[in-house]
Amino acid sequence: xxxxxxxxxxxxxxxxxxxxxxxDVVVQWAHVSxxxxxxxxxxxxxxxxxxxxxxxxxxxxxxxxxxxxARAGVPVVGFGxxxxxxxxxxxxxxxxxxxxxxxVEVPEATRFSAVVRAVADGLVTEExxxxxxxxxxxxxxxxxxxxxxxxxxxxxxxxxxxxxxVLLLSREGHLLAxxxxxxxxxxxxxxxxxxxxxxxxxxxxDVGGDRVTLLxxxxxxxxxxxxxxxxxxxxxxxxxxxxxxxxxxxxxxxAQTAEVLGSERRERATVLSMILAGRCEAAADAxxxxxxxxxxxxVRIAALTAPVERRADLLEALExxxxxxxxxxLVAGDDSGRVVVVLPAVEGDAGVVQNxxxxxxxxxxxxxxxxxxxxxxxxxPKIAALADTLPATVLGRLxxxxxxxxxxxxxxxxxxxxxxxxxxxxxxxxxxxxxRTDLLGTVRAYLAHNGNSEAASTALGIHxxxxxxxxxxxxxxxxxxxxxxxxxxxxxxxFTVRER
Numbered sequence: 001x002x003x004x005x006x007x008x009x010x011x012x013x014x015x016x017x018x019x020x021x022x023x024d025v026v027v028q029w030a031h032v033s034x035x036x037x038x039x040x041x042x043x044x045x046x047x048x049x050x051x052x053x054x055x056x057x058x059x060x061x062x063x064x065x066x067x068x069x070a071r072a073g074v075p076v077v078g079f080g081x082x083x084x085x086x087x088x089x090x091x092x093x094x095x096x097x098x099x100x101x102x103x104v105e106v107p108e109a110t111r112f113s114a115v116v117r118a119v120a121d122g123l124v125t126e127e128x129x130x131x132x133x134x135x136x137x138x139x140x141x142x143x144x145x146x147x148x149x150x151x152x153x154x155x156x157x158x159x160x161x162x163x164x165x166v167l168l169l170s171r172e173g174h175l176l177a178x179x180x181x182x183x184x185x186x187x188x189x190x191x192x193x194x195x196x197x198x199x200x201x202x203x204x205x206d207v208g209g210d211r212v213t214l215l216x217x218x219x220x221x222x223x224x225x226x227x228x229x230x231x232x233x234x235x236x237x238x239x240x241x242x243x244x245x246x247x248x249x250x251x252x253x254x255a256q257t258a259e260v261l262g263s264e265r266r267e268r269a270t271v272l273s274m275i276l277a278g279r280c281e282a283a284a285d286a287x288x289x290x291x292x293x294x295x296x297x298x299v300r301i302a303a304l305t306a307p308v309e310r311r312a313d314l315l316e317a318l319e320x321x322x323x324x325x326x327x328x329x330l331v332a333g334d335d336s337g338r339v340v341v342v343l344p345a346v347e348g349d350a351g352v353v354q355n356x357x358x359x360x361x362x363x364x365x366x367x368x369x370x371x372x373x374x375x376x377x378x379x380x381p382k383i384a385a386l387a388d389t390l391p392a393t394v395l396g397r398l399x400x401x402x403x404x405x406x407x408x409x410x411x412x413x414x415x416x417x418x419x420x421x422x423x424x425x426x427x428x429x430x431x432x433x434x435x436r437t438d439l440l441g442t443v444r445a446y447l448a449h450n451g452n453s454e455a456a457s458t459a460l461g462i463h464x465x466x467x468x469x470x471x472x473x474x475x476x477x478x479x480x481x482x483x484x485x486x487x488x489x490x491x492x493x494x495f496t497v498r499e500r
Contacts (some may be wrong), residue, residue, distance in 0.1 A: 009104070019348075020093050027047045027122075029043065029123070030047040030048075030049060031049065036065065042072060051081075051085070055089075065204070066095040066099055078104045130238045138245050140159065149178050155177040162229065165183035167186060176261060176315075184359075187316075209232050211233075225250070271286050279372050280376075299342050300350070301342075301380060302350075302383075304318075311333075313360050314356075330343075364397050365387045365390070366387045425494035437470055438470075439470055444462050
């Protein structure tokens with residue numbers, strides 16, 4: 001804890017008395033001066049001790065004096081009474097109150113040297129406390145580095161110690177670890193900053209209201225990654241030391257971590273391919289030998305896709321989702337560039353995957369209904385096909401098979417293409433001679449009544465023979481018969497597009 005004015009006032013042997021101002025201001029040193037302008041000799045945060053020898057009791061120079069101290073960053077004036085002034089001058093108190101400058105009365109019996117000594121002792125105590133806290137943090141980080149997986153353990157511990165968000169990225173920009181969970185939303189901004197500087201070195205920049213510190217991990221000549229620490233308040237000296245210790249610990253294994261991550265992904269992909277091939281027993285044996293947890297009971301499988309440049313982000317986001325880790329979900333990439341998630345069928349399961357999907361731009365996917373692990377190979381082709389063919393209108397969403405049906409066929413076709421096809425389909429019925437007999441309205445009514453001539457003629461208010469004549473004329477123009485269900489389906493779809 002930094003030394004504050006309240007800490008000095010707690011020294012009862014000094015008999016200090018607060019005349020105005022706050023007691024929570026930080027005191028970084030103490031200085032004695034009787035100069036009318038002592039500011040060239042004081043640093044910010046200095047408690048200034050004076051008896052006011054150069055200033056009268058009602059001096060007009062008090063406003064200028066207080067203004068100079070406030071501008072110089074002096075937080076407290078310790079005014080000694082009994083020598084030149086019997087009490088703290090009221091003009092000093094009034095001006096100080098207006099500038100939020102604290103004023104403390106120092107009695108004649110209290111020597112300034114005692115106040116200076118108390119400040120020095122307080123700063124020493126503070127320094128020792130900060131050093132002790134820093135040493136404990138160092139030891140905690142070392143213990144974390146011995147807890148597998150070490151890089152994630154160190155990142156999690158560091159984020160907690162600093163009350164900050166922390167990211168560890170590989171040289172290629174892959175997210176290796178992040179804490180807390182929401183930290184990964186800053187990953188792209190950190191990547192952009194590294195790409196902008198085009199070199200691996202320490203840097204500081206702002207993200208929203210946070211101050212972000214970047215440090216290379218593994219050496220500047222050939223950094224293996226980068227550590228990013230962000231929070232609203234800047235890091236203090238001892239906190240920067242804690243970060244540097246974390247960098248040293250991470251430098252020992254970040255390159256190996258990236259290699260291990262790649263190896264782990266290949267292992268999970270192998271287990272996934274065995275499951276999708278229907279070899280569940282072999283997959284379970286392989287997962288057990290590799291230390292890969294698999295979900296129990298009924299499971300659901302999700303297939304997700306993203307633009308090529310965002311696939312790694314989608315995979316990383318799902319791998320680092322704590323909720324999926326807790327339920328032992330299997331997250332892996334497949335040979336077609338999809339990201340596949342096998343997770344237990346529990347309440348809110350799809351919502352977790354949906355939330356992650358929505359954070360990675362351009363991604364979407366499909367998820368199946370709950371089945372036994374052995375049945376995944378049977379439903380996988382359908383889920384994969386759905387994920388590959390989802391329209392652009394559902395970006396950011398994770399759809400079930402039921403959702404896909406609700407989306408409708410027309411969502412898979414661009415409006416321009418659909419309009420062009422519909423126009424070409426009904427163009428023969430729009431010929432000049434055809435419009436005089438309203439063939440379009442006749443054919444639509446006929447289709448709307450499922451080919452029932454009596455119902456269609458009644459709805460149109462025409463004789464049944466007139467309807468038969470018009471339908472025959474339409475068939476001649478189309479070159480196809482209404483007995484063909486394909487023609488009826490295509491015409492109805494064309495009318496739907498036209499009316500949409």
